[in-house]
Amino acid sequence: xxxxxxxxxxxxxxxxxxxxxxxxxxxxxxxxxxxxxxxxxxxxxxxxxxxxxxxxxxxxxxxxxxxxxxxxxxxxxxxxxxxxxxxxxxxxxxxxxxxxxxxxxxxxxxxxxxxxxxxxxxxxxxxxxxxxxxxxxxxxxxxxxxxxxxxxxxxxxxxxxxxxxxxxxxxxxxxxxxxxxxxxxxxxxxxxxxxxxxxxxxxxxxxxxxxxxxxxxxxxxxxxxxxxxxxxxxxxxxxxxxxxxxxxxxxxxxxxxxxxxxxxxxxxxxxxxxxxxxxxxxxxxxxxxxxxxxxxxxxxxxxxxxxxxxxxxxxxxxxxxxxxxxxxxxxxxxxxxxxxxxxxxxxxxxxxxxxxxxxxxxxxxxxxxxxxxxxxxxxxxxxxxxxxxxxxxxxxxxxxxxxxxxxxxxxxxxxxxxxxxxxxxxxxx
Ligand SMILES: [Zn+2]
Ligand SMILES: [Zn+2]
Numbered sequence: 001x002x003x004x005x006x007x008x009x010x011x012x013x014x015x016x017x018x019x020x021x022x023x024x025x026x027x028x029x030x031x032x033x034x035x036x037x038x039x040x041x042x043x044x045x046x047x048x049x050x051x052x053x054x055x056x057x058x059x060x061x062x063x064x065x066x067x068x069x070x071x072x073x074x075x076x077x078x079x080x081x082x083x084x085x086x087x088x089x090x091x092x093x094x095x096x097x098x099x100x101x102x103x104x105x106x107x108x109x110x111x112x113x114x115x116x117x118x119x120x121x122x123x124x125x126x127x128x129x130x131x132x133x134x135x136x137x138x139x140x141x142x143x144x145x146x147x148x149x150x151x152x153x154x155x156x157x158x159x160x161x162x163x164x165x166x167x168x169x170x171x172x173x174x175x176x177x178x179x180x181x182x183x184x185x186x187x188x189x190x191x192x193x194x195x196x197x198x199x200x201x202x203x204x205x206x207x208x209x210x211x212x213x214x215x216x217x218x219x220x221x222x223x224x225x226x227x228x229x230x231x232x233x234x235x236x237x238x239x240x241x242x243x244x245x246x247x248x249x250x251x252x253x254x255x256x257x258x259x260x261x262x263x264x265x266x267x268x269x270x271x272x273x274x275x276x277x278x279x280x281x282x283x284x285x286x287x288x289x290x291x292x293x294x295x296x297x298x299x300x301x302x303x304x305x306x307x308x309x310x311x312x313x314x315x316x317x318x319x320x321x322x323x324x325x326x327x328x329x330x331x332x333x334x335x336x337x338x339x340x341x342x343x344x345x346x347x348x349x350x351x352x353x354x355x356x357x358x359x360x361x362x363x364x365x366x367x368x369x370x371x372x373x374x375x376x377x378x379x380x381x382x383x384x385x386x387x388x389x390x391x392x393x394x395x396x397x398x399x400x401x402x403x404x405x406x407x408x409x410x411x412x413x414x415x416x417x418x419x420x421x422x423x424x425x426x427x428x429x
Pocket of ligand 2: 066068148169
């Protein structure tokens with residue numbers, strides 16, 4: 001059926017938007033393809049916005065780059081009528097179960113799939129490891145660490161000799177939790193599909209953010225206050241725990257929310273983390289909040305609380321904010337991205353406590369512990385893989401355009417497309 005040698009990439013989500021990534025990669029002229037990710041985003045009212053879907057009967061396999069909902073939240077839809085094989089690392093599969101069940105608990109009303117489809121997806125997963133290659137009906141897929149969160153993969157799909165790399169979400173620097181992406185192992189690509197969340201900006205050196213976090217903590221503890229650190233339960237919470245575990249801060253550290261289960265998954269899959277001993281130390285030394293009695297105790301004496309959700313959209317972090325936010329001795333340190341419309345963003349922009357007109361009196365800080373490569377990091381991926389063509393996904397429109405022009409100024413021969421949802425990009429050789 002193929003008229004010309006080459007591949008197509010159909011963008012089902014993640015075009016000119018951060019998150020909701022979903023791309024179908026296939027041979028030109030064929031309906032069949034391999035799906036990389038199928039994520040969900042949330043609108044300003046916190047309602048789910050699913051990625052578009054390709055007819056499930058044409059899906060040869062699904063590859064899940066990592067367990068964040070903006071990469072997996074649409075995937076169970078493919079299991080309503082079919083049951084394609086899914087490839088993911090073990091920690092991704094374990095976390096996907098937690099994330100999708102939690103998603104249904106909060107958004108079941110808006111979801112076209114239910115627990116049964118989540119179960120079928122989880123049962124269809126074949127575990128893969130970094131460095132492994134699999135054959136999917138004559139198409140080869142290979143997996144490398146993307147350095148973003150434990151278990152995250154950079155996927156290379158090879159169709160008739162055309163090598164297509166998909167970054168998923170990627171980080172190119174070392175953190176306490178993660179080694180950088182395995183860029184040196186990938187080799188030359190023909191096409192690179194890259195995220196560009198921070199395609200037009202730079203992160204300050206990680207060491208500065210760590211130093212600043214510790215300085216704020218010391219300052220607040222000296223005044224007898226409590227420090228609340230709202231953090232995502234996947235990766236950011238553990239990264240903060242590891243930074244704290246390196247220092248003897250002399251006060252109890254409480255950890256609350258889904259961070260605990262995720263920490264246990266990381267410890268059981270310790271080959272996927274940079275410094276398992278440090279995470280183990282934090283796990284052994286810190287106090288995991290087990291119920292309301294613990295929760296009510298945690299904020300009453302000077303100490304540190306690491307709690308989900310990272311944007312204070314709910315969960316224990318919101319409970320603690322309401323308890324400690326009225327006292328200027330305390331501090332709230334945001335360490336995650338704060339989406340427009342979230343409680344965290346409102347704190348930053350208006351300085352008001354959630355669902356009230358009361359001002360926040362505690363000290364408020366926002367530090368950059370991003371797990372995404374910045375503009376320089378993203379350019380280093382292109383430098384390492386030398387693609388002829390680049391497709392920019394998982395990026396706001398302006399950021400994607402600016403990143404595209406940075407690529408063109410450094411490598412004038414590289415063809416760069418800024419992906420649009422529901423468009424198909426053809427690459428012939
Ligand atoms: Zn993402
Ligand atoms: Zn991610």
